[in-house]
Amino acid sequence: MLTERQLEIVLSVVYEYIQTGEPAGSRTISKKYLRGSSAATIRNEMADLEEMGYFYQPHTSAGRLPTSKAYRLYVDSIMQRRRTAPAETEQWAKDIRERKVGVESILSYVSELLGKATNCVGMAALSALDEVEIQRINFVRLGGSAVLLLVVLDAGLVHHTNIQLPCDLSQDVLDDIARKISTVACGRPWSQVRGALATYVLSGLEDVWDTCREAVVQIDLLLNHKTSRLFVGGAQHILNLPDFQDIGKIQAVLSLLEQENSIADMVERYSINQGVSVTIGDENTEEEMKDCSLVLVPSAGYGRRTVLGLIGPQRMDYEKSIAILEAIAENLNDSLVQ
Amino acid sequence: MLTERQLEIVLSVVYEYIQTGEPAGSRTISKKYLRGSSAATIRNEMADLEEMGYFYQPHTSAGRLPTSKAYRLYVDSIMQRRRTAPAETEQWAKDIRERKVGVESILSYVSELLGKATNCVGMAALSALDEVEIQRINFVRLGGSAVLLLVVLDAGLVHHTNIQLPCDLSQDVLDDIARKISTVACGRPWSQVRGALATYVLSGLEDVWDTCREAVVQIDLLLNHKTSRLFVGGAQHILNLPDFQDIGKIQAVLSLLEQENSIADMVERYSINQGVSVTIGDENTEEEMKDCSLVLVPSAGYGRRTVLGLIGPQRMDYEKSIAILEAIAENLNDSLVQ
DNA sequence: CGTTAGCACTCTCCTCTAATGAGTGCCAAC
DNA sequence: GTTGGCACTCATTAGAGGAGAGTGCTAACG
Secondary structure: OOOHHHHHHHHHHHHHHHHHOOOEOHHHHHHHOOOOOOHHHHHHHHHHHHHOOOEEOOOOOOOEEEOHHHHHHHHHHHHHOOOOOOOOHHHHHHHHHHOOOOHHHHHHHHHHHHHHHHOOEEEEEEEOHHHOEEEEEEEEEEEOOEEEEEEEEHHHEEEEEEEEOOOOOOHHHHHHHHHHHHHHHOOOEHHHHHHHHHHHHHHHOHHHHHHHHHHHHHHHHHHHOOEEEEEEEOHHHHHHOHHHOOHHHHHHHHHHHHOHHHHHHHHHHHOOOOOOEEEEHHHOOOHHHOOEEEEEEEEOHHHHOEEEEEEEEOOOOHHHHHHHHHHHHHHHHHHHHO | OOOHHHHHHHHHHHHHHHHHOOOEOHHHHHHHOOOOOOHHHHHHHHHHHHHOOOEEOOOOOOOEEEOHHHHHHHHHHHHHOOOOOOOOHHHHHHHHHHOOOOHHHHHHHHHHHHHHHHOOEEEEEEEOHHHOEEEEEEEEEEEOOEEEEEEEEHHHEEEEEEEEOOOOOOHHHHHHHHHHHHHHHOOOEHHHHHHHHHHHHHHHOHHHHHHHHHHHHHHHHHHHOOEEEEEEEOHHHHHHOHHHOOHHHHHHHHHHHHOHHHHHHHHHHHOOOOOOEEEEHHHOOOHHHOOEEEEEEEEOHHHHOEEEEEEEEOOOOHHHHHHHHHHHHHHHHHHHHO
């Protein structure tokens, strides 16, 4: 639909804008990127492309700014190229390895590292917890029918929640139930256990059936969120960017970051893709994200259940960001095995 | 050292500046606060007070701005007055009560609530965990000598960390050790258990002495930080304040907030006082806080081991902030008992 | 001697104006 | 289809002038 030259112009304008932060004019594009065509030619093309929805002008006598549609073209073209890992990769890998062990502390560190390296907000999430091996399940009586449900997953990941059981049981009985559930559950991911457990509970634990049933429901709730553990870091770095000089934009992002659920939803929604997923400006459903982009990369780490991501301005350096994200995601593998 | 009138002037200038955000001039003070004295008189006094370090001028022909020293006087005078609980107290208490149970989720909500109500950054911290009753101690074998140490405290508070034990023990042995330690520890705070446990370990568990010793050391580490659990919320609200129009200031605060340790240190340092503790501008040791104030209030909630706090501009409405902090701190009591 | 009125002075802030310059749209020529 | 030329638009910047707030100082008053 676009001619070769039109495509080149779109990509050049996006690239130029990403580099300089200024609207790109026909003269600049002609001089720096399409030396074969004169400014006037570019000008005509640009007018057409604006009509087609790739550009807009902040005011009549300014250069062109790319729309989400143009960024989309740009990102798609980047994705087809090979990316070279950034030079600092080795250093980052070392930094991560030297961190104190534990999935959570590593991911928290990684999110900050991502933020610092890209000047975006870094994110690291554990997704699909029901695919991770269960190590242990415990109930701790808190008083009355309130009980603490404690699930330890592979690699020392702890999830817990306060629940209400249908009746007040002693700690001994709770321990007994936990032991029986553990017999079935331990060493297997919840997704495999769920069905088996229902049968088992029905057959072997009739006397405390209500309690067990509720316990299973609660474990299910706890592990069934696709994204159950989210680390966000390096938020202060976006303030370095000229795109976030506007207090209103900062506030939009900050308020979004405080709603952990929204972010988790986004991660869940877009991380179903196998590879890198980039959601640009308008493509986001969240109002606060209309000026921003979201980049997500599933990581090899932790049994392929980790997602790394960035939230940054629509005008982010996608090439660099994606390269960094991929490099760190790759490295996470080794660090999280331990 | 200050005459009655001088004190009145200092308090008036601080009050006026907090209300309006503008430097206060002699005329304004004379008209609004000290009707008995003329502007010229106030002017003379103000020049003296400036020399004494209570005021400064942003430029020659502007009114006076209060220094930290003046704020200190103002806050001290507030602290002597009775404060009336804000009207929204009832609503807040209800909101907190309706939240899903669990210390952590409540404190997280409270920190956001504080932020929203005061336009400052809200904080809620659990301090002195070694004073909180232990409910259960567990070790979960992660592989090799890596072990997950899990401590459940009163009210469903879970603390855990990955540790390395001196040798590789089976889960059964670990469970056995955990059971023995629990016998001594459960139902008592760690501070009371620490000594007793050392003796007990020495006498009854010779065969796994090394392991037990290490375990005790690690539990000690885990619980011995005075402030071990910190929730920060509502950061986006400070952007509403005119004091934070400067991106640099926002960045200073944000970067401070990301270093959980620094905040924990501050909370620990100042929360040893019994009552409300206010640290104003220069009085802070952290460079990033020189333009900000920190207000901390120990809460009745959770066995008096909770600290609520605010980080806001030096020019915050201390009277309102402290009243809100105290009201919520008071209410937390009921909510956290459950 | 403390208090007050008066006055000159300073400095910020706002508005208005003019100049600059980047970039466009369009037209006519190649 | 491409290009050079030209008029036009609009944001940005700098400078000038005036208004307003507030001070410091001085001299007079009780």
